[in-house]
Amino acid sequence: MGLEVKNYWVLQVAGREIWITETIVNTWIIMLVLIVLAMIARIKLRSFKDIPTGFQNAIEAIVETFDAFALDSLGEKLTYISPWFFMVFIFILSCSLFSVFGLRAPTADWATTFAFALATFILMLFMGIRHREGSYLKSFIEPHPIFFPLNLLGELSKPVSLSFRLFGNMLSGTIILTLYYALTPLFVQIGVPALLHAFFDVLFGALQTYIFVVISLMYVRGAVD
Amino acid sequence: MLELAIVISVAHIAAAIALLNGITTTFGQAKICAQAIESMARQPEAADSIRSAMFIGLAMGETSGIYGLLIAIIMLFANPLIDILLTYLG
Numbered sequence: 270m271g272l273e274v275k276n277y278w279v280l281q282v283a284g285r286e287i288w289i290t291e292t293i294v295n296t297w298i299i300m301l302v303l304i305v306l307a308m309i310a311r312i313k314l315r316s317f318k319d320i321p322t323g324f325q326n327a328i329e330a331i332v333e334t335f336d337a338f339a340l341d342s343l344g345e346k347l348t349y350i351s352p353w354f355f356m357v358f359i360f361i362l363s364c365s366l367f368s369v370f371g372l373r374a375p376t377a378d379w380a381t382t383f384a385f386a387l388a389t390f391i392l393m394l395f396m397g398i399r400h401r402e403g404s405y406l407k408s409f410i411e412p413h414p415i416f417f418p419l420n421l422l423g424e425l426s427k428p429v430s431l432s433f434r435l436f437g438n439m440l441s442g443t444i445i446l447t448l449y450y451a452l453t454p455l456f457v458q459i460g461v462p463a464l465l466h467a468f469f470d471v472l473f474g475a476l477q478t479y480i481f482v483v484i485s486l487m488y489v490r491g492a493v494d
Numbered sequence: 495m496l497e498l499a500i501v502i503s504v505a506h507i508a509a510a511i512a513l514l515n516g517i518t519t520t521f522g523q524a525k526i527c528a529q530a531i532e533s534m535a536r537q538p539e540a541a542d543s544i545r546s547a548m549f550i551g552l553a554m555g556e557t558s559g560i561y562g563l564l565i566a567i568i569m570l571f572a573n574p575l576i577d578i579l580l581t582y583l584g
Contacts, residue, residue, distance in 0.1 A: 272571065430557050437560035440567070480553040483546070 272447050274378055292378040299363050299375065342486045346400075347493060350392070357385055358482045365439065365474020369466050374474075377439040379432065386432035389485040393427075397492035405492065427488055431481065438477045442469030497579060505573050509566035519559035526551045 278289040310328055317325050335358065339351035361376055368374035375381045397405035409420045446465055450458060530548035534541045568574075 433564060434553060434557055434560055437563050438556075441563060444567075476549070477553075480549060483550055484553065487550070 272444060274373070290378075291373055292375045292381060295364075295367070295372045296375045296381065298372065299360065299367055303359065303363060339486065342483060343490055344494075347396070347490065350396070350489070353392070354482055354486060357388075357485070358478060361385070361435070361478040361481060362475060365470050365478065368439075368443070368470050368474075374439050374443065374470070376435055377443045379436045382432040382436040382439075383428065385435075385481070386428035389431065389488060390428040393488050393492045396489055400493045431484060431488075435477050435481050438473055442473055445469060497583065498576070501573075501575055501579050505569045505575065509569040512562045512565040512569065515562040516559055519555060519562075522555045523552055526555060 275291040276288050277291065277294060280287040280289065313324055313328075321329050332355075335355050336348070336351060339354060340348055343351065364374045364376045364381075368377075409424075410417050411420075446462065446469060449462060449465060526548060530544055530551075533544050537544075
């Protein structure tokens with residue numbers, strides 16, 4: 270684990286440099302684990318029974334909890350976008366959980382968090398136009414057309430603040446752990462960092478994941494209602 | 495060399511000043527927590543909805559503290575002023 274994002278390879282594509290950084294490789298590792306889990310769940314889905322046991326029980330509990338949460342914060346008519354937010358939730362949560370094992374969390378890089386926040390922003394605009402059409406676009410020039418720059422600035426600051434919140438929290442945890450590993454002698458590096466990992470990775474990671482998803486849902490709902 | 499030393503020291507002081515916004519952020523979050531606990535004590539049956547609203551409020555209040563932290567990190571680790579100075583000095 271380090272303060273800076275390491276760069277592994279540089280690819281040349283059409284005269285441009287494409288950097289394969291530590292973030293991208295770690296994202297691939299997490300994606301691989303999640304895709305394998307999803308495929309196992311899909312294969313097991315064929316033999317699901319009416320009365321759940323074991324693995325099926327766990328999967329159903331996770332999905333039902335998230336569905337109830339999405340229904341609570343999105344309302345009836347918008348629950349069809351909850352799978353996307355379930356993916357975001359699971360991915361960001363596993364990013365912070367994998368950093369317990371020494372992978373640098375991909376969310377401690379602004380590129381990842383801004384990608385998710387931009388996706389939320391585009392989804393917000395799309396859902397607003399789809400569900401409210403003219404009246405959503407009209408909300409940019411309310412209460413008077415002279416307020417248009419202010420409203421636009423307010424909307425554009427949403428993805429920025431959303432991404433910086435998650436990025437700052439994960440980066441501060443990474444910095445504190447790196448400083449601890451760099452400054453302390455070897456005999457206190459066994460056992461004690463477990464507490465720091467539990468606090469900065471597991472607790473803060475879970476809390477910030479929840480907050481990211483709740484605020485994303487709030488923005489989408491605010492655009493639709 | 496003296497110019498570089500001045501820029502680096504000023505950048506460190508600027509990082510410290512940027513982190514001072516933690517004071518106001520902490521006061522804001524303390525106010526949110528105090529009010530939430532007060533309302534939970536008054537209405538224990540509404541504790542769940544108050545708790546989720548409290549977390550959202552805490553996250554919103556935390557944003558300004560995070561901005562200060564990021565400015566401090568940029569000042570310390572990715573300072574653009576030092577590059578400008580190095581190209582100026584040649």
